[in-house]
Structures are given as structure tokens and as C-alpha cells.
Amino acid sequence: MSYVLEVQGLKKKIGKRYIVNDVNFRVEEGEIFGLLGPNGAGKTTIIRMITGLINRTDGKVFIKGNSVDTDYKGSMNELGAIVENPEFYKYMSGYANLKHYARMSLKPISEERIKEVVQLVKLDGAIHQKVKTYSLGMRQRLGVAQALLHGPSLLILDEPTNGLDPQGMKEFRDYLKVLAENGTSILVSSHMLGEMQLMCDRFAIIEKGVLTHVSSMEDENNAFAEExxxxxxxxxxxxxxxxxxxxxxxxxxxxxxxxxxxxxxxxxxxxxxxxxxxxxxxxxxxxxxxxKKSLEDRFLELTREKEEALL
Ligand SMILES: Nc1ncnc2c1ncn2[C@@H]1O[C@H](COP(=O)(O)OP(=O)(O)OP(=O)(O)O)[C@@H](O)[C@H]1O
Ligand SMILES: [Mg+2]
The missing domain is CATH 3.30.70.100 (Alpha-Beta Plaits)
Known part of the structure; x- marks a missing residue:
């Protein structure tokens, strides 16, 4: 089995407190993997450490087998991410924004590649309009287009469906699935359980900086059938x-x-x-x-089992 992302013993200490403590997980090729946890659990901190936006207190990160410590450039070539809301020049078109971004890329990006990515996120119709006319959903997709320009194997998205309406969420999920089917692995965070249930192949539950459970939707569904x-x-x-x-x-x-x-x-x-x-x-x-029991019930059960085990 080859892993697109491997996170080992990841820790972040701020002051005297570990806000991320010994987190380990792996994302397989072509899978959508979720980080699920309530507000303040540490999801964004984990993602910021993986993408190199903040330092790790401890732990290792491998992208496509390359350690980010020993091969930073190689591993970043395989990584595309939207962590904070992507910033665009509002008075420029989506296309001009992508061209501008492509010029700054370390890796040369062709005009064809830009067109390909625009098609992938289904923005062909609106790509020459100014970004200020875009809906939130369209901006999200432009953000994904930007993150995909250099052809990474791994796409990381922090709460990408935040603020989208149910229709927008469904569209977003659907085309993340298309990306995954085309071989891009995706790490996505959310505090919405139902959303993760619909989107992910596997997910990890993060609570107070600790990874408490990893499960596949298949396991969840089997457990569900047995009950x-x-x-x-x-x-x-x-x-x-x-x-x-x-x-x-x-x-x-x-x-x-x-x-x-x-x-x-x-x-x-x-x-x-x-x-x-x-x-x-x-x-x-x-x-x-x-x-019917939803993942939400399962989530509560799992966390309750943990608490009981600690008593
Ligand atoms: N720079 C910082 N200094 C101090 N505490 C921080 C810092 N960054 C994050 N924290 C704390 O670490 C914890 C985890 O924060 P983080 O933003 O990673 O959570 P999250 O799971 O992304 O939450 P949300 O769902 O609200 O986005 C929180 O308690 C937060 O207050
Ligand atoms: Mg967050």
C-alpha cells in the first residue's frame, strides 16, 4: 500500500499546553480522508503543520513518501492546499487570477493546464468574469483550481463547505469525488458529521488535540448492519x-x-x-x-465509550 500522506507523532505545544498531541494517520492514494472534530479540537493546527504554515513541536510528515524535512520542495510539489480563505484579486477575472498565480509557481504551468483545471472545477462558463461577481461556491472552486494548478497528488482543504448552502455543499462534494476518482487524494476537515459521512471514504475523530478513532465508512456501515x-x-x-x-x-x-x-x-x-x-x-x-442511527449517534457512542474506558 502506498500512502500519499503519512503523519507520525505530530505535536504542537503552545505555552504549556499541547494543542495537538501525538497524532498519527495515513491517507491512501485516491481516497478522501476526513478530520472530524468539534470547534477547537486542533484540526486547523494539524493542517497548518502539514502544509508547513507553522512549525511542528514534534513529529514527521511524509508526502508521497518524501519527508517534508529532507525534501521540502519535492513534497510541496505534490501538495495543494486551501487553509485560510483563498485571496483573490476581486477586480480581475478568475482566469487572470489563475494566470497570475501560475506565473509565481516554482513549476512552469502551461495555458493548457489552466484550461484543464478550470474545466475540472466546472468554472468554464464564468472564468472570464471578475471574481467580485462570483458566488461563495464559485470562489471556493476557484480556490481549488488554484490549489490544483501544479498537479499535486494531495489536496488539503480546511472546512471547505463552510458557508455553502445545501445545494452548494452537494455540488462541492460531487466534484471532490470526481477529483478523487481521477487519482487526487484529499484531506478535508469539518466539524459537521453528516457532511463527513457523505464525503469521506475514511475519517479520523480529533478531540482536544488527540486522535481518538479512525474508521472507514464501510466499517461504520457494517457495524450499522450488525446492530x-x-x-x-x-x-x-x-x-x-x-x-x-x-x-x-x-x-x-x-x-x-x-x-x-x-x-x-x-x-x-x-x-x-x-x-x-x-x-x-x-x-x-x-x-x-x-x-436510523446516524454517524452523529455513532460519534457520540464512540466518544462515550472512550470516556467510560477512562473511568
Ligand atoms: N496561536 C495559538 N495560540 C494559542 N492557542 C492556539 C493557537 N492556535 C490555536 N490555538 C488553540 O488550539 C486549539 C485548537 O485550535 P484549532 O484552530 O486547530 O482548532 P479547530 O479544530 O480547527 O477548530 P475550528 O473547528 O473552530 O476551526 C484551540 O483551543 C485554540 O484556541
Ligand atoms: Mg479550524
Whole structure:
């Protein structure tokens, strides 16, 4: 397995306090990896250390296998980042801004490359308009275009969907996925769990400067399928009154509250059998509502497990 980013023992001490403490993680080729944590957890500090904007107190960073300490130029060639809000000349067009940026690049950037990147972030239609006419979403995309100009393998974005509306977030997510499919690995931070759930292949939870958990969306989904889940059924009155042995054996915490509502927990796999059992016994089902657990619940569970383990 080759890693596009490897972070080892990363620490940042300010005064007497470690605001980042012994953080380790790796980002694989073509994956979207999330840093998830509440405000003040240390996400921006981690990102600023990786991108070299601030010094590390301790730890190592490798980009495409190159240590940023021994091969700074080589590793920066493979890195594109938007950490603070990207600054643009508002009275110049998006295109003029990119050309200006390209001229300052260490690596020569062709006119073709600029066009390619503009297409990639879907700004072709507006690239010759002045940046002051751009929406926030368009500015974000121009920022990504700028970060991608020199063709890096790794793109780092600190809270890129901040301030975007739901439609803007979805568009942004969709084209980050396109970038990842085309081989660019992405490290992205957010304090919004739902957002990470929709965007990332894997994510790390950062709390008070410490990485407490790494998980893939696949693991999360598998854990989700294995768990007992709560289901609400709306049935006919006679159905709610019926006590069915087969049904009871497949459920836990059965609660017949209200005349037409059955509430119980069961494994996802056994739901079709339960429904069959019920209808075979003449129960009519009008509604079935799974009480779905979101990543947010999982996040709370994981942090709670940690706290309990510490007690
Ligand atoms: N230069 C600094 N001096 C002192 N404390 C700092 C400094 N920079 C960051 N901190 C503190 O370190 C902690 C982590 O800050 P950081 O900005 O990395 O968090 P974050 O996870 O990015 O938060 P947010 O979601 O709000 O962006 C915070 O408690 C912050 O107050
Ligand atoms: Mg931050």
C-alpha cells in the first residue's frame, strides 16, 4: 500500500499546553480522508503543520513518501492546499487570477493546464468574469483550481463547505469525488458529521488535540448492519393485540404502546421474516419506520465509550 500522506507523532505545544498531541494517520492514494472534530479540537493546527504554515513541536510528515524535512520542495510539489480563505484579486477575472498565480509557481504551468483545471472545477462558463461577481461556491472552486494548478497528488482543504448552502455543499462534494476518482487524494476537515459521512471514504475523530478513532465508512456501515435496530410499525388494531410466538422470538424490547403501534428492536436481517410472520397471522402493516442511527449517534457512542474506558 502506498500512502500519499503519512503523519507520525505530530505535536504542537503552545505555552504549556499541547494543542495537538501525538497524532498519527495515513491517507491512501485516491481516497478522501476526513478530520472530524468539534470547534477547537486542533484540526486547523494539524493542517497548518502539514502544509508547513507553522512549525511542528514534534513529529514527521511524509508526502508521497518524501519527508517534508529532507525534501521540502519535492513534497510541496505534490501538495495543494486551501487553509485560510483563498485571496483573490476581486477586480480581475478568475482566469487572470489563475494566470497570475501560475506565473509565481516554482513549476512552469502551461495555458493548457489552466484550461484543464478550470474545466475540472466546472468554472468554464464564468472564468472570464471578475471574481467580485462570483458566488461563495464559485470562489471556493476557484480556490481549488488554484490549489490544483501544479498537479499535486494531495489536496488539503480546511472546512471547505463552510458557508455553502445545501445545494452548494452537494455540488462541492460531487466534484471532490470526481477529483478523487481521477487519482487526487484529499484531506478535508469539518466539524459537521453528516457532511463527513457523505464525503469521506475514511475519517479520523480529533478531540482536544488527540486522535481518538479512525474508521472507514464501510466499517461504520457494517457495524450499522450488525446492530439491533429499533423499528416502529403501524398496524391494524387487532394486529397490535395479537401475541405471536414467532414474532416475539425475533424481537427484543417489544412495546405495544397505543392500539396500533408496535415498537421493537430486531436485527436488520430478520426484518423480512418478522413482516412475513405478522402478515401470515393476519396483521395488517400500514407503516414501518426504522429508527436510523446516524454517524452523529455513532460519534457520540464512540466518544462515550472512550470516556467510560477512562473511568
Ligand atoms: N496561536 C495559538 N495560540 C494559542 N492557542 C492556539 C493557537 N492556535 C490555536 N490555538 C488553540 O488550539 C486549539 C485548537 O485550535 P484549532 O484552530 O486547530 O482548532 P479547530 O479544530 O480547527 O477548530 P475550528 O473547528 O473552530 O476551526 C484551540 O483551543 C485554540 O484556541
Ligand atoms: Mg479550524
Amino acid at each position: 439491533m435496530r429499533e423499528v416502529l410499525l403501524v398496524v391494524n388494531e387487532a394486529g397490535a393485540a395479537a401475541s405471536l410466538p414467532g414474532f416475539l422470538s425475533l424481537t427484543e424490547n417489544l412495546d405495544v404502546s397505543g392500539e396500533q403501534i408496535l415498537k421493537f428492536s430486531a436485527k436488520y436481517d430478520s426484518l423480512p421474516m418478522i413482516v412475513k410472520e405478522l402478515t401470515d397471522h393476519g396483521v395488517q402493516i400500514y407503516e414501518m419506520t426504522p429508527v
